[in-house]
Amino acid sequence: MAVSKGRASTCLAYGYRLSQQRDASGDRIRGLRDVDPAKAEIVSRIFKMYADGISPRDIAHLLNKEGIIGPRGSAWRDTAIRGAKTVGTGILNNQSYIGRIVWNKREYRKNPDTERRTARMNDADQWVSKDVPTMRIVSDNLWARARARDAEIGELYQSAKTNRLNATQRPEYLLSRMLECAECGGPYAISGKDRYSCTNRKKRLPIEALDGACCSNSKTITRHELEERVLNCIPVAFYSMEIFDRISQRMITHEVNLLKQSPSQRDELTAALKATTQRQNSIIQQISDRAAEGRPRLAALDDQLDELEATREKLAAELNALAEPVEDFQEKVAKLKAQFNPANMEIIIRKLIFLARHNADEQAKQRLMPIVRDLIQTVVIGKTPGHQPASLQVHSSIANIMASMEAIDVLEQQFLAAADLPLRISSRMD
Ligand SMILES: [Zn+2]
Known part of the structure; x- marks a missing residue:
């Protein structure tokens, strides 16, 4: 079985990338995972924030605000962080992060009537795991702190049910x-x-x-x-x-x-002045070309030239009026x-x-x-x-x-x- 050889049998979890290791025949070994350092950093942060009492919803909000892209390229959602404890889903429950691959969590059965394959959760004691230390991202200590926090929230939730108070909403x-x-x-x-x-x-x-x-x-x-x-x-x-x-x-x-x-105001003015002079030169060239060809002089070109000259004078005056750039x-x-x-x-x-x-x-x-x-x-x-x-x-x-x-x-x-x-x-x- 793939898992017993330290390979994952499920989809790629956040924090890892496919390993490029190849077997003797040069084929990529399927199911091998490498830690992705940048994403691993985010995983650690999520665990740390959670252990420090920040709710999965606030964590998701914070990561989105920082522009960090969530799993599968989407935004962060509290459900992806929190997941479901009993099913072992969600970043906070993923044992890969302490270097452990778990399998046999689900059992697939074919319904004889519909021929459809359905998944049923196995009890946690039927799960089988294998340690893959190279996959570790989170320390045992941090993992334990997150579990302690689970218990705390659980207690709050229990007392909330009896007190009819929504204590899990209480700020940490x-x-x-x-x-x-x-x-x-x-x-x-x-x-x-x-x-x-x-x-x-x-x-x-x-x-x-x-x-x-x-x-x-x-x-x-x-x-x-x-x-x-x-x-x-x-x-x-x-x-x-x-x-x-x-x-x-x-x-x-x-x-x-x-x-x-x-860009400073001086730079902007200098650039505008340069562009104006270039346009003036281009029009002067057109006028002299026409004269050389013996064609009549165009009033429209003269008008443009006059307008450009007015703009150039205005820009030059503004530039002169500016204070010394270094001082500025x-x-x-x-x-x-x-x-x-x-x-x-x-x-x-x-x-x-x-x-x-x-x-x-x-x-x-x-x-x-x-x-x-x-x-x-x-x-x-x-x-x-x-x-x-x-x-x-x-x-x-x-x-x-x-x-x-x-x-x-x-x-x-x-x-x-x-x-x-x-x-x-x-x-x-x-
Ligand atoms: Zn005391």
Whole structure:
């Protein structure tokens, strides 16, 4: 069977291309797949976004907005990403991405009455698989995180059915699954109205580390306060990483390149002047040719010549009136440098954070979400005396971020993609 030799028996999944390997007789070996690096990158991103709590619908929307072409050359749709768990379809359920080919998922039978072949799903325990490590795109760890997310959505869906609340529609929060109780190490989760509390304490679970006692951390915190306090430390962290300077430099380079590409007014005038002179010369040639042939002089040609001369004089005057081109360009660059200086970049990022914090702009929040979740590992919530607000300890991974610089690149791309962002945000803030 083809699969036992590490070959796929189904159609080409997204992220792969047909292998060009040939057998001894020089024929292409059918069913062999190679990883397509560019598409594999998209597969990884989809898994990562999903594991971070972004819904398949939002993922599809994001990819389409970035102009990334979906499977089979069409736009991305949430169904292609989500698929169906029981049937193992959809990008998020495709085991090829962890280097495993699965077959025997369906059984084909011929209906004796209609002679038609029908497919029936086999139970998952009847599926047979084979490891093909060369096909791996997603790490076991990331795959496990995606499965954990499935379970979470499943739970929400179950409780939604009983609560008659559509909980799967609830937005994923900025710090979901990153919160830890300082006393028992258990998770902090939302209980009641938008308020986080220690799950172990709420369930009255005996904690081994506390000699079988229950967690005594009764501090709760509203989601709004928690997110605000955590987001407040982000600009400081960015500042220490010189992110504002880097973004500022990139923005200026980008804008200056645009400036260089767009033809200057001087270039346009010079070109128009040249075209006018050429047309004049061509008419003068026609007039002198006619004279040489002894034909009568045409008034229409003289009129055209007069009109062209008026145009030429006007263009020449405009060109003379223009400022020196070098000065003009450098003036524009200076303006750009002032507009995109590090301090202004910082203001823009702070505004983004402000908007995200107040939930005023879902887009701002979505932009920040991967960065915040990359930057912060855990937030430990601890006891404080009396009615004082809970203590927060933010564990961040600035060292990791500085090594990978991935978050900064994401941020930079977003700034470059939305050149009108500063304008849009300042108009919202005013
Ligand atoms: Zn606890």
